[in-house]
Amino acid sequence: MNDLLAALLLGILEGLTEFLPISSTGHLLIAQHWLGARSDLFNIAIQSGAILAITLVYRQRIWSLATGWQQPAQRDYLLKLSAAFAVTAVLGLAAKLGGVELPETVTPVAWALLLGGVAILLIERRARHFGDIAEITWKVALVVGAAQVVAGVFPGTSRSAAAIFAAMLAGVGRRPAATEFAFLVGIPTMFAATGYEVLRHLMEGGDAEAWGELAVAFVAATITGFIAVRWLLGYVKGHTFVPFAWYRIALGAALLLGLPAGS
Template identity: 35%
Template sequence: MNIIEAIILAIIEGLTEFLPVSSTGHMIIASSLMGIQSDDFVKLFTVAIQLGTILSVVVLYFKRFFQSFDFYLKLLVAFIPAVVFGLLFSKKIDDLLESPLAVALSLVIGGIILLFVDKWFKDGKVDNTKDMSYATALKVGFFQCIAMIPGVSRSGASIVGGMSQKLTRKAAAEFSFFLAVPTMFGATAKKLYDFFKDGHSLSGQEINLLIIGNIIGFIVAIIAIRSFIGYVSKHGFKAFGIYRIIVGGIILALLLSGNNLQVM
């Protein structure tokens, strides 16, 4: 991986992590199109640059992150299902990460759901995450686990989960952002632990790529979050559904035409 490829992947991560379009799916496809050869560092990079996007949430919602102990308890409750399912199905998840077909199908199916989600859950009454219950937080956590299937979208699954529990679009999106912090931090910490446990080390160039990737991901994610909240509050999720269906359809067409997409 060279610096240009690292910058492109970081931009994609920052743009897509908090949008319901699947950052993992986009990273897999972008890596394939750029011909990036899969190795342990590339796999680490695509996860570790999430630290920059995590920081963007903390910066944008700084006051909310220090508002009450109750806030942290709700995040913990919502985070628990991801820990359990992640440990139980880590091998299967890794296998799915190498399947462009799984990504394409997930993009299309998720896109169809987003076309109708605004109609299905239009009666949201909870407009502030501090008013949501612990039971709601746990249910959103279970919805988030669906995103362990590549192409589903962590933010999309958790937002739909929140809306199904009477959260407004804005409140569901914001809780999805908050929940990303422990979830993505945990995933990154585990990836780093496994990387070094297996005897790998980082060269000076690889460290520089990680630093650059996180800085770019941080900046782009701030812009994406601000834009997304404003847009979805007014217009809903239909446009994201259409986008997912188009992207997933293109990938399926390439696969059916015999194009052997390489994955990370």
């Protein structure tokens, strides 16, 4: 397949899966078995394309947080976003430097999809007891920050899923509130991760990346990500994440059953 077309397809796939709790990294890894493997920089940079879509969707909310920090409620929310990001940055950098990460092969991704689906079912059942709680506490912020690191260590977990369900597990009963916090904290997280990978790439020479293909995938991820997140924000107002759990379980089981030994 033409490399540019493959990059376009990967960008579309990233945009569609980044915000759904089904793991964009896992889907990209699976797709790259057929479309060709890509660099860490490519995979993280196109995730930032999807995160740019979140920035556009939440532009008014971000503006109100940036300009309304004098208001106690706005300042409190902004500080909790900052705390969640700080936890992710410190623990994530420590994990990165320490080499704490599973290999990005299909087997661990399949297990992460399957077990993550089961976890979603259990968390959804527990979340019924939290009622209409929408408050983002300090506990929620710290747990969400740590959950993002877990998603980075275990390919196939899904960063957005880990953050959303960590918030729900920590007591946020309203899915829209948990989703908003998870999405907003993902903005600095993914942009920082991209900056780290770009810096590392440049320090290692910076001449092997196909920048044109990366740009095409980035734009595709931004456009499809914008569409996907607008849909999801409407969906969570009246639905649970249970269908996504069963999708993860089915896909994970199918991958495990279809894998040759040693994959």
